Amino acid sequence: MSEGDLHVLVPDAADRPSASAPVVTPVDLGRELKSWLRRGENRRIKVAALAKRLEVSQSTLYAYLAGTTLPPSHVLDDLLCALGLPATEHRRLVTARDALQRRRTASEPAPRASTAREHPVPRELPADPGPLTGRSAELGALDRVLSSGGALAVISGPAGVGKTALAVHWGHRVAEEFRDGCLYTDLLGYAPYEPRDPGDVLAGFLRGLGLADADIPVDGDERAARFRSVLAQRRVLVVIDNARDAGQVRPLLPGSRGSFVVVTSRTDLPALQLRPGAHPVGLAPLVQRDGVDLLRLHMIGRDSPPEDAVLALTERCGGLPLALRIVAALASTRRQQPLAELVAELIDGSLGQLDVGEPDGSVRAVFSWSERCLEPRTGEVFRLFGVHPARDVDEFSAAALLGVDPEAAVEALDGLADAHLLARWSNGRFGMHDLLREYAGERAEATIAEAVRRAAVTRLLDYYVTAGAKAIEVLHPPGAKIEPSWLVEVAVPPLRTPAEAKSWLDAEWQNLIAAVAFSARNGWPRHTLRLAAVLRRRLVDTHAPGDALAVHEHALDASRLIGDRAAEGTTLHHMGMAHTRLGRLREAQEMLRRAIEICREAGDSYGEAGSLNHLGILYERLGRYAEAVECYEAALPLAREQRFPHGEAALHTNLGFARGRLGEHEQAMRDCMAAVTMHEELGDPGSIAGALGNLGEVYRLTGRYAEALDHYDQALTKAREVDAVGVETEVLRYIGETHFAAGNGAGALAAYEAALTAARITGDRYEEAHALDGLGRAHNAEGEDALAREAWREALALYRELGLPDAQRVGALISS
Numbered sequence: 078m079s080e081g082d083l084h085v086l087v088p089d090a091a092d093r094p095s096a097s098a099p100v101v102t103p104v105d106l107g108r109e110l111k112s113w114l115r116r117g118e119n120r121r122i123k124v125a126a127l128a129k130r131l132e133v134s135q136s137t138l139y140a141y142l143a144g145t146t147l148p149p150s151h152v153l154d155d156l157l158c159a160l161g162l163p164a165t166e167h168r169r170l171v172t173a174r175d176a177l178q179r180r181r182t183a184s185e186p187a188p189r190a191s192t193a194r195e196h197p198v199p200r201e202l203p204a205d206p207g208p209l210t211g212r213s214a215e216l217g218a219l220d221r222v223l224s225s226g227g228a229l230a231v232i233s234g235p236a237g238v239g240k241t242a243l244a245v246h247w248g249h250r251v252a253e254e255f256r257d258g259c260l261y262t263d264l265l266g267y268a269p270y271e272p273r274d275p276g277d278v279l280a281g282f283l284r285g286l287g288l289a290d291a292d293i294p295v296d297g298d299e300r301a302a303r304f305r306s307v308l309a310q311r312r313v314l315v316v317i318d319n320a321r322d323a324g325q326v327r328p329l330l331p332g333s334r335g336s337f338v339v340v341t342s343r344t345d346l347p348a349l350q351l352r353p354g355a356h357p358v359g360l361a362p363l364v365q366r367d368g369v370d371l372l373r374l375h376m377i378g379r380d381s382p383p384e385d386a387v388l389a390l391t392e393r394c395g396g397l398p399l400a401l402r403i404v405a406a407l408a409s410t411r412r413q414q415p416l417a418e419l420v421a422e423l424i425d426g427s428l429g430q431l432d433v434g435e436p437d438g439s440v441r442a443v444f445s446w447s448e449r450c451l452e453p454r455t456g457e458v459f460r461l462f463g464v465h466p467a468r469d470v471d472e473f474s475a476a477a478l479l480g481v482d483p484e485a486a487v488e489a490l491d492g493l494a495d496a497h498l499l500a501r502w503s504n505g506r507f508g509m510h511d512l513l514r515e516y517a518g519e520r521a522e523a524t525i526a527e528a529v530r531r532a533a534v535t536r537l538l539d540y541y542v543t544a545g546a547k548a549i550e551v552l553h554p555p556g557a558k559i560e561p562s563w564l565v566e567v568a569v570p571p572l573r574t575p576a577e578a579k580s581w582l583d584a585e586w587q588n589l590i591a592a593v594a595f596s597a598r599n600g601w602p603r604h605t606l607r608l609a610a611v612l613r614r615r616l617v618d619t620h621a622p623g624d625a626l627a628v629h630e631h632a633l634d635a636s637r638l639i640g641d642r643a644a645e646g647t648t649l650h651h652m653g654m655a656h657t658r659l660g661r662l663r664e665a666q667e668m669l670r671r672a673i674e675i676c677r678e679a680g681d682s683y684g685e686a687g688s689l690n691h692l693g694i695l696y697e698r699l700g701r702y703a704e705a706v707e708c709y710e711a712a713l714p715l716a717r718e719q720r721f722p723h724g725e726a727a728l729h730t731n732l733g734f735a736r737g738r739l740g741e742h743e744q745a746m747r748d749c750m751a752a753v754t755m756h757e758e759l760g761d762p763g764s765i766a767g768a769l770g771n772l773g774e775v776y777r778l779t780g781r782y783a784e785a786l787d788h789y790d791q792a793l794t795k796a797r798e799v800d801a802v803g804v805e806t807e808v809l810r811y812i813g814e815t816h817f818a819a820g821n822g823a824g825a826l827a828a829y830e831a832a833l834t835a836a837r838i839t840g841d842r843y844e845e846a847h848a849l850d851g852l853g854r855a856h857n858a859e860g861e862d863a864l865a866r867e868a869w870r871e872a873l874a875l876y877r878e879l880g881l882p883d884a885q886r887v888g889a890l891i892s893s
Contacts, residue, residue, distance in 0.1 A: 100173035107144030109170060113160045114142075122160075131155050132324050132348055147177055150332055158351040167353070198258040199285035202316065204502075205249040206242040210374060210398070211367025215358055219247045219339070222356040223254075228334045231349055232341045234360030237399035240341035243360060244316050248339065255337070257311035260285055262329070266321030266342065275328040279304050280623070282329070286311075290623045290840035291659055297328060305332035312336060323348035362396025371398060375405035382408070386416045403498075448520065451492075457525065458489045459498055462509055463517025464530050465537050466595030467588040469508040473570050474588070477540030478533050483568050504584065536567075538604040541585070541592050544569040545611040548578040552799050553614045554761045563607050575762075575799055582615060590624055593631050602635035606644050609635075613651055617803070622840055625655035643684055646675035650688040657695050658803075660842035660879045665695055686715035686724055693731055697738075698843050700882045705735040726755035727764060734771040737778050745775045763804060766795035770808040777811065782819045786812065806835040806844045813851045817858070825855040846875035850887060857890075866891055 100106050113119060128138045131152055140146035141156070148156065153174050157167045209216070215232075222230050232240045245261075252259055262278045265271070276297035283293050283300065286307050294300050308331040320326045320342040326349060330338055334354065340346065350357050363371065368391035376382060390408075394400035408419060448456055458479055462470075465478055476486035490507050493499040499507045509517070521530055543564045552575050572578050582589075589612060596604040609632035616625040629652045636644035653668035669692040676684035693708030709732045716724035733749030736742075749772035756764040773788030789812050796804040813828035829851040836844035849872035857865035869891050876884035 100170065100177075102144065103147045103177060104144030106147070106170065106174060106177065107142050110156065110160075111142050113157075113162060113166075119160055127156075127159060130159055130348065132322075132327075147174065150174065150178075154353055155348060155351040158353070196257075196287040196311075197285070198256075199260055199313075200252075200258055201261040201285060202248050202252065202259045203245050203261065206246055209239070209242060209246055210371040211363045212239070212243055212360075215243055215360060216247055216250070218356075218358050219243075220251075222358075223251060223337060226334065226354070227356050228336070228354035229330070229338045229340070229349065229352060230356050230358050231346050232339065232358045232360055233343065233345045237397040238360050238362055239398040240360055241318050242398070244318065244339045244341050248314055248316050252314065255312050255314040257313045258285075259314040259316065261316045261318070263318045264320050264325055266319045266325060272321050272325060275325055276300055278329060282315075283307065286313075289837045291842045291845075292837070292840070293623075301328040304329070308336050309333050310335070315339070317341070320346065322346070363398065363401075364396065365391055368394065368396050368401055371401050372405050375402055376408050382416050386420045389420050448498075455489060455492050459493055460517050460521040460525055461530070461533050462493075462499070463514050463519070463521050464525075465534055466591045467537070468591065469502060469506045469588070471506050471570070471584070473544070473568055474537060474540060474585075475507070477567055478537045480533070480536055506584070534599075535601070535604075538592060538596055538601055538608070539565045540567050540569070541589055542604065542607045542611055543567050544572070544581065545585075545589060545608065547572045548581050549611055549614055551575060551578040552582070553763055554759060559607075559610065579800060590628065593628050597631035597635050602638045605631055605635035606641065606648075609648065609651075616651075617654065622655040622658045625658075626652065629655065642675055642679040643681040646672045646679060646681060646688065647684045649675065650684060650691060653688070653695075654691050657691070657698070658839075658841055658843075660875075662695060662698065662880055666692070669695065682715040683719045683721060683724075686712040686719065686721070686728075689715070690724070690728055690731065693735070697731075697735055698879075698881065702735045702738045706732060706739070709735065722755060723759055723761065723764070726752050726759065726768070729755065730764070730768040730771050733768075734774060737771070737775045742775060742779050745778075746772070749775055762795045762798045763801035766792040766801055766804045766808070769795065770804060770811060773808075773815075774811055777815045777818065780818075782815050785815045789815070802835060802839050803841065806832055806839060806841055809835055810844060810848050810851060813848070813855070817851065817855055822855060822859045826852070826859070829855055842875055842879060843881075846872050846879065846881065846883070849875065850883065853887070853890070 100109060114122065124135055124138055128135045131138065133152060137146070141148040141152075150171070153171060157170060162170070219230055232244055234240055248259060248261075260282050262273065262281065264273045264275075264278065274297075279297070279300040280293050282304055284290070286304075288303075288307070292303075294303055313331070313336045315329065315331065315336060315338045317326055317329055317338065317340045320340050322342075322344070323346050326340055326346070340349065345357060345359075349355055362368075365388070369387055372387055372391055372394075373382070376387075390404050391401065394404055408416060411419060448459060451459060461478060467474060470478070470490075472483040472486045472490065475490055476483045479486055479489065481489070490499060494501050494507060498513060499509055502508055544567070546559045546564060547569055551572055570577070570581055572581060589608065593605055593608045593612070596602070596608065609628050612628055616628065629648050632648045633645065633652065636642075636648055649668045649672035653665045653672060656662075656665035656668060669688050672688040673685055673692065676682075676688055689708045689712035693705040693712070696702070696705040696708065709728050713725065713728050713732075716728060729748045729752035733745045733747075733752060735745075736748060737745035749768060752768035753765065753772060756768050769788045769792035773785040773792065776782070776785035776788060789808050792808045793805060796802070796808065809828055809832035813825045813832060816822075816824035816828055829848050833845060833848035833852065836842075836848055849868045853865045853868035853872060856862075856868060869887050873884055873887045873891065875881075876887060
């Protein structure tokens with residue numbers, strides 16, 4: 078018998094439970110499923126075919142039927158639909174499955190509270206495209222699905238038919254009905270690069286819903302489970318755009334009916350439509366009447382165009398709204414040309430075809446018409462937009478890509494936007510539709526020499542390195558360690574003030590991260606290392622360990638590819654820092670020690686000093702202050718040897734903290750004061766904040782509470798100037814410690830609460846544990862024993878998870 082034969086799975090009739098048999102274990106559920114498999118038409122269903130339909134492996138399906146694995150709710154829904162169960166039986170088994178899951182969950186440890194403040198309300202929908210022509214029926218269908226209690230709408234249709242526009246426009250119409258916000262993602266299912274991994278999308282969704290990086294599981298299935306848990310008590314609209322298949326969407330679906338999901342795809346996604354509450358919304362090309370209306374609406378400057386010409390253009394566009402808008406733009410911008418002449422060019426021209434699977438939906442032909450009507454230089458500009466890694470551009474990055482000045486870049490961008498080949502975004506930037514980008518990239522490969530394409534991308538990467546270095550220098554002086562040879566003569570936006578630098582970094586951040594990945598994967602390893610060096614300080618000060626690991630992993634590959642041992646050591650050092658902030662202290666210690674070894678072998682005293690410094694910080698977190706001092710003292714002469722005053726000042730800052738903890742208060746005071754003076758001379762607000770915070774700590778340890786609080790206030794002001802949230806989190810906790818020591822219970826509670834919130838936002842589990850510990854002590858001092866024990870229990874779990882020595886002390890407090 079073949080593996081797919083159901084007879085190996087199904088018990089004899091005597092062994093089968095009745096339809097009303099109770100389901101109290103996963104094995105009972107499996108028996109019920111096997112029973113239904115033997116009924117009627119289901120006898121002919123093979124396991125292989127059923128598994129394929131459900132998009133699970135055969136072995137997984139066997140586990141569900143045997144009761145050794147509890148099927149996820151969405152898979153069970155699909156399976157019951159595939160077996161054609163009556164509605165009452167369907168509900169009974171789904172209810173039983175959910176009860177089994179609840180019992181299993183109840184036996185597991187309760188999760189930590191993710192935040193002490195009200196959860197954020199994401200509003201992630203792109204801009205409303207405005208009123209839609211010819212889509213009233215589809216909008217009404219979506220309204221009915223929502224009002225009838227449905228939970229999922231799948232909008233399907235060919236490329237360029239307006240699926241995204243429909244989903245986003247309808248989302249804006251109903252957004253107020255979703256009190257907990259709107260999430261949006263483009264899965265890039267049909268983009269010219271890899272489709273987005275659902276696990277990465279879930280990480281972004283969870284951040285938008287208020288979770289810190291450290292609270293986001295690494296495993297994709299665990300992220301999906303956490304996402305369902307977070308949405309269980311919320312009402313959120315989730316728009317999932319450009320899905321390739323059901324497998325890409327399933328992990329992103331809520332587990333409850335409170336939220337509503339809209340999915341767009343070029344296929345019908347039948348596996349999703351099996352789910353109860355799912356409704357398909359097919360989107361076909363516009364009928365002729367609506368196509369004519371849309372074309373006339375956008376044909377600006379053409380008074381009463383001939384009916385036959387409009388009809389011919391509408392027919393040639395195959396009813397695709399994207400194609401109709403582009404043709405309307407051509408007609409509007411070429412007002413001096415008779416429309417009949419334009420029609421003849423577009424219809425009779427020999428143009429390539431972009432096959433989207435529909436006979437009347439050739440988007441490539443429409444793009445070709447648009448490109449053909451561009452001036453030669455503008456056409457090359459359009460094609461070059463298909464070869465770079467950025468998701469959007471401004472005039473400066475476009476100027477670098479094109480090798481022109483910003484004024485010429487603006488002219489080119491405006492020309493392409495007017496031709497609907499680029500989209501103007503509300504923040505003054507320009508983006509390209511994924512189909513256009515794919516087409517432009519193909520055309521670039523066909524018409525532009527590889528050397529020219531590589532030169533354009535190199536110019537853009539050089540721009541990111543140069544502008545990034547300038548922004549970091551302003552925001553975090555003295556910025557990154559940059560070789561002068563890395564910087565090029567290129568126009569950059571105004572980056573004179575911290576506000577300007579921060580604004581640029583915020584706008585370009587995702588492009589910078591994408592540029593790191595692109596350069597690493599496509600043959601620019603030296604640019605990978607340069608970009609990583611530019612971004613390091615920002616990654617540290619903004620406490621973005623997820624981005625930091627992604628950047629440094631690419632940099633590690635690049636350093637090994639070109640055999641740059643010093644760069645490899647530096648990269649391991651910064652990966653160790655990221656792991657430290659994530660609470661992965663064992664991994665961090667291994668990486669930092671390896672970084673020290675490699676830097677010594679390579680003769681890189683600068684890198685060795687930095688690695689020793691951060692190994693000392695790790696020892697501080699473990700309470701091993703004497704070893705931390707040894708690391709700092711070993712690094713200090715290396716920093717002086719390299720004439721690196723910023724590093725020397727940082728080491729004095731850290732020495733002051735560690736010596737203060739060892740009771741060497743006078744020397745600690747001298748170290749901290751020296752650090753403040755040196756950082757003030759260097760003009761680095763973030764580092765000044767750190768030094769002032771540590772100086773305040775020494776004052777606190779010696780009982781000088783008023784002076785301590787004064788220095789903490791100064792530290793907070795400096796930290797907030799440059800978004801140094803890591804320093805801010807520490808200082809808030811120090812303020813709590815000071816108020817607690819001074820007997821100010823209310824002040825201590827407020828400061829610890831603020832520190833806890835900041836720690837969870839930044840994902841710093843070490844600071845989170847200590848803030849919870851402080852909260853417990855403050856509540857205990859106020860006679861609030863229940864609240865104290867609750868905070869201590871959370872702190873204890875974190876201390877144990879991180880392997881910190883405080884666990885024993887807190888455990889004793891709980892049991893006392």
